[in-house]
Amino acid sequence: MYAYDELDRTLINERVSEFRDQVKRRLSGELTEDEFKILRLQNGVYLQLHAYMFRVAIPYGTLSSKQLRRLAHVARRYDRGYGHFTTRQNIQFNWIKLAELPDALADLAEVGIHAMQTSGNNMRNVTSDQWAGVAPGEIEDPRIWSELIRQHTTLHPEFSFLPRKFKIAITAAEHDRAAIKIHDIGLRLHKNADGETGFEVLVGGGLGRTPFIAKTIKPFVPGRDILSYIEAILRVYNQYGRRDNIYKARIKILVHELGIEKFAKEVEEEWKAMGDVGLTLDHTAIEEVRSRFSYPAYEKLPHMPDELKQAAHDKLFERWRKNSVSAHKVQGYSIVTLSLKPVGGPPGDATAEQMDAVADLADKYSFGEIRVGHEQNLALPHVAKRDLAQLFKALDRLGLATPNVNLVTDIIACPGLDYCSLANARSIPIAQELTRRFANHDTADLIGRLHINISGCINACGHHHVGHIGILGVEKNGEEFYQITIGGRADENAQMGTLIGPAVPYAEVADVIEDIVEAYLALRDRPEELFVDTVKRLGVEPFRERVYATR
């Protein structure tokens, strides 16, 4: 965990009082709604269909139990008793009253949580691997760098009014859980031939109406230079990114229009011209931030404790363990994913009671630490294997032990037309119906790893392009229709899915998905061949035939 010091706390409190002044000026009419809009967006406040929506940052997906309890408090006190975890390590509250927002922010600030730059055309919450610091085989803990970048990008005097939003994600593991290739800047921590730690820098990824996979702009930037290199990218973007058309304003369009070579050259020139502007991170500076991260005092525990051997006779426990428990870098410990995708529930939602209970379980079993992943699930990152069976029982009682992590019902979905003023169609009821169709966990196990991603409009908050199956809501003559893509993925082999045919009406979506899954089961050449690999091997044609032959 990163421990805020007096300076971090002061800055957050100063931001709260600034926002309080901005709300006051809006309520008194001193600020027009147009002016206020930009200001509230810089602090995570959207106006949605029914109410203001408030998005709170969970930088690089790390929360303490104390912080999670405070989020529960905000849900209970200022909202309707629940929150929604998003695909970018944020939590959203959907029913906040404007006049109460400054108080909610002040309550959060007491535990070092803020909403700075969770929306608006600025540098957004820096995201990372939810298994950072505990994943086996990691180069080093990417959160040290995430925190350095978080600080550098917070209230940046030059880059707070960019052409469009700007998202940075960092991974340090072989398997990319942070989806860095669909970010404006993706950073992959690795070591060069001399054993020096640095980053492969990717730029120009993003979804929305013009999706692009990020391209490598520089294969190796030493860690000490990463802030100045990011600054150079942003300076080029701030000056040359398009501002005439909101749909062409992301850096991906600039990179696409200039070409990656020309863009890289511009950045390189700017970087060289910058010289020493105090951004070089020497060893002391990096260690200063590193020293503020604390790690659990792990015990020396056996790889296979007796408690776990005994629990293996419990079928339900075993199914959950095989699905939701992952290897930890320390012997005797595990990473446990908590599914926020119960059958029939809205993906990513958690009630205040669940949040409080998870905080208690984190204190009891995970050194008080909780993680939030972009798949909209939670994780307890340091669970002793001997405690797994007890933890399972507790999670099961809370409805947080659905054994569907990475399976067909572990659906990523945006809030859609149920909440969002941009949406063309509903997302949540589609997800709910699919979880009911595939409610049988044996069937889901048989199908294996399959990511379904649903967006209610082309802005792609549900990352539909990179779902193994992507579902995009569109509007046709006042009715909800859905385009289906298959073969997308968001990991180190990221690519966009391919459209299988004409959009289908709301009522038919679940049938179509069932057809696609049945086609896959018939087509795969062995049970281990994942859906996405079958699509890669055969293309979309056999799936298209299956879906449209009878429609």
Added chain:
Amino acid sequence: MPLVKQGRLTTDLFVHVADGAELPGDGAVLVTAERFLADPEALLRRPGKLGVIWPNNRNLDELVPHLDRLASVALVFPTFRDGRAYSQARLLRERYGYDGELRATGQILRDQFVFMTRAGFDAFEVKKDADADAFAQTMKRYSVFYQPTGDGRVTALNRRMQLRHSESAGQ
């Protein structure tokens, strides 16, 4: 429009002169980049201070050779959403060493004062009287800064390292 300069409400000595309009015989004037670049020497010979209003989409290279003879450079915020001039300001101050008046013009609200000051602006054509009156107060909003810029404010990281150094020196 109220002008805040060096932290205080001030009478604006500069007159904005539109393209095509006749220049006053003397006194300080602000002219557009186009008018200036058409004949810089003539304008610089004129008695009275000269400032140039530089659009936020124009490369600074054309301006840089003249910087040491200009009394003011005004950078433009067509709306406060448009942040290009922040980069121009930092480049003028930090890369090209410009030390004359650097003026923010356009849609200027109090909510930009801290950012603008950190980027190098020292004069502000503020849109609303209430915001201009609140300048000094607003500048006190923040005491912690994460990024180094040319304004010389000490960053949080440097403060921490100084603190650590003095702690270990005291042991």
